[in-house]
Amino acid sequence: MSYLKHKVYGFLFRLFRHSKIKDNSITFIIDSGESFKGNLDYIKKEFERRGNYEFHFFYKDKLSLKGFKELASSRFIFLNDNFFPLAFMNFNSKSTVVQLWHAPGASKKFGGSVDLKSRPILEKISQNTDYLISTSENIRDYYAEAFQMPVSKIKALGLPRMDYYFENHNLSKLKGDFCRKYNVSPDRKIILYAPTFRDEKRYNNVFDYLDLEKFNEVLSDDYVLALRLHPKIRNFYADAISSNGEYIDVSDFESEQELMLISDILITDYSSIMIEYSALEKPTVFFTYDLEDYLANERGFYYDFKSTVPGPIVHTSDELIKTIKDYDFDKSKISEFVKTQFDEIDGQSSKRIVDFLLNNGGKNE
Numbered sequence: 001m002s003y004l005k006h007k008v009y010g011f012l013f014r015l016f017r018h019s020k021i022k023d024n025s026i027t028f029i030i031d032s033g034e035s036f037k038g039n040l041d042y043i044k045k046e047f048e049r050r051g052n053y054e055f056h057f058f059y060k061d062k063l064s065l066k067g068f069k070e071l072a073s074s075r076f077i078f079l080n081d082n083f084f085p086l087a088f089m090n091f092n093s094k095s096t097v098v099q100l101w102h103a104p105g106a107s108k109k110f111g112g113s114v115d116l117k118s119r120p121i122l123e124k125i126s127q128n129t130d131y132l133i134s135t136s137e138n139i140r141d142y143y144a145e146a147f148q149m150p151v152s153k154i155k156a157l158g159l160p161r162m163d164y165y166f167e168n169h170n171l172s173k174l175k176g177d178f179c180r181k182y183n184v185s186p187d188r189k190i191i192l193y194a195p196t197f198r199d200e201k202r203y204n205n206v207f208d209y210l211d212l213e214k215f216n217e218v219l220s221d222d223y224v225l226a227l228r229l230h231p232k233i234r235n236f237y238a239d240a241i242s243s244n245g246e247y248i249d250v251s252d253f254e255s256e257q258e259l260m261l262i263s264d265i266l267i268t269d270y271s272s273i274m275i276e277y278s279a280l281e282k283p284t285v286f287f288t289y290d291l292e293d294y295l296a297n298e299r300g301f302y303y304d305f306k307s308t309v310p311g312p313i314v315h316t317s318d319e320l321i322k323t324i325k326d327y328d329f330d331k332s333k334i335s336e337f338v339k340t341q342f343d344e345i346d347g348q349s350s351k352r353i354v355d356f357l358l359n360n361g362g363k364n365e
Contacts, residue, residue, distance in 0.1 A: 003084060003121065010088025012065070016072035021094040027056040027071050029079040039080050039100040042160035046350040050358070076357060082111075087124035096357060099132045099147070104159045105275040105341030106139040106302045111146035114299045122148035131361070133353060135159050136343045142302045157356060158342075158349025164257050165280065166347025175262045182248045188224045191324070192250075192263035196271035197230040198290065199298065209289040211317040216246055218321050226250045228259065230271070265324060270294060270301075274309065278338050279345050283329035284311040287320050303340075310337035 026047060028040045047053045056070040060083060071077065071089075077097045079086075091097060112119045126149035133155055134143050140154045179186045195206050202208075206227070215225065229251040253259055256273070260266070266277045266284040274284045286309055288294065295305065306313065310333050314320045322328075338345070 003087070006085040007088050009085030012063070012068050013072060013085075013089045015065075016069045017090065017092070019069060019073040019092075021075055021092050022054070022073050023075050024051070024053045025056065025070070025074040026053055026076045026078070027058050027074040029058045029060060029071075029077065029083050031081075032059045032061055037161075039102060039160040040078055042163050042350045043078055043100065043353065046160075046354045050354065082125075084121060084125065086128050087121050089128055091128060096130045096361075097128060098353075098357065099129050100160060100353075101133065101143075103272050103275075104135045104162065104279070105272070106142040106146075107272040107275055108270060108301055109142075109146070109299045112148045113142070113146045113302075119148050126150070126153070129153065131155050131357075133157050133159075135162075136341055138340050138343075139302070155356065156343050157352045158344060160350040160353060161257070162276070162279065162345060163347045163350050165261065169261060171262065174258060178258075178262055182224075182226075182250075184224050184248065188220075189222055189264040190259075190262060191219075191223050191225050191265045191267060192228060192259055193225055193247075193267040193287075194228045194271055194273045195230065195267075195269050195287075198294065200290070200293065203290045203293075209317070210287070210320070212247060214317060215321055218325060220246065223265075223324070224248060226259065226263065228253065228256065267320070270298070270305070274311075275341050278310045278334050279342060281331070281334060281338075283327075283331075283334070284309075285320060285323050285329075286311055286313045287315075288313055289315055291315060308337065308340075310334040 026044075028044070030040065044055055047055075056067070056074065058064075058067045058071045072092070072095075074095060077091070077095060078100055079098075080100050080102045086097070112122045126147055129149065131153055132143060132147055132149055134140055135156065135158055137156045140151050140156065143149065143154050144151045175190075176186060178184070178190075193206070193210075198204050212225070225247040227247050227249055229249075250259060257276075260273075260277050260280060260282075264282065266274065266282065267287050268274050268277075268284060269286060269288050274286075277284055291313070311330075312323050312328060314323055
């Protein structure tokens with residue numbers, strides 16, 4: 001690939017390469033199609049508690065000379081996802097570029113772990129990145145391969161948006177608001193069903209495999225099913241998602257974290273949502289109706305899926321229904337899995353990261 005567009009960004013950045021660095025200036029690299037939330041928002045709040053900082057937003061999909069100037073003069077630059085133009089941007093040595101990454105832990109293989117052709121560009125991006133933040137020392141080698149980055153740059157300081165779960169939430173109000181919105185009895189527990197996207201089209205119509213009528217016949221007195229489709233399924237296959245039974249479509253619900261907080265059980269398959277959900281010490285059941293095909297043809301995992309996932313693996317509607325009805329979950333397996341994905345879950349991730357950066361990466365100790 002020529003990466004022409006990304007090189008144009010690099011050229012425009014060089015116009016401001018020698019801008020004076022402002023010690024109190026922070027830029028967040030974001031996509032204009034998404035609201036400013038999650039990791040970046042929590043880092044911003046933590047800096048706001050520390051002093052008088054000015055914040056700027058560099059939009060990936062909008063060309064702005066002002067944006068390039070602010071980016072080039074910032075003391076700290078944060079991003080939450082891949083940004084290939086970074087490979088062609090040589091920052092001032094006084095700037096610190098931090099990749100927070102949007103997902104906790106390591107589950108499905110990604111980046112340079114599966115796409116060998118992308119490794120040269122990822123290595124260039126790595127050279128222009130000072131730190132990559134992860135949730136555990138255990139996964140640093142996986143991230144080093146995925147991002148083509150030296151392990152020494154990968155710091156296990158936590159995921160900022162996990163701090164959300166330690167805020168003072170009124171769970172009764174959150175669930176009450178949810179139940180009123182969807183006209184559900186507050187006495188019913190919520191099962192969140194979050195299937196991942198498959199490259200094999202026929203497996204994306206989840207109700208071809210989940211017998212919702214039977215599911216509700218057995219479980220609806222106690223539970224309501226809330227379906228949250230992967231964005232790719234929602235964008236390309238939503239019209240094919242149909243069923244004869246009752247369920248709530250929460251695909252457009254603004255906060256996935258709020259859904260996890262108020263739900264009682266998660267049904268998923270291969271989605272990394274199970275890592276964050278497990279950190280809440282709640283049960284997950286893995287409804288993998290296409291398991292052998294997925295393991296054979298998709299991108300694979302950083303661990304043995306069958307022996308490692310923190311919950312029962314089922315293949316049919318009957319197995320799924322029975323597992324939930326019997327509440328057949330091993331809590332010790334959940335806690336053991338969490339230990340492999342997180343070093344600490346304490347609501348202090350944002351603080352640790354900002355402390356680390358303001359301490360010059362630990363060099364001032």
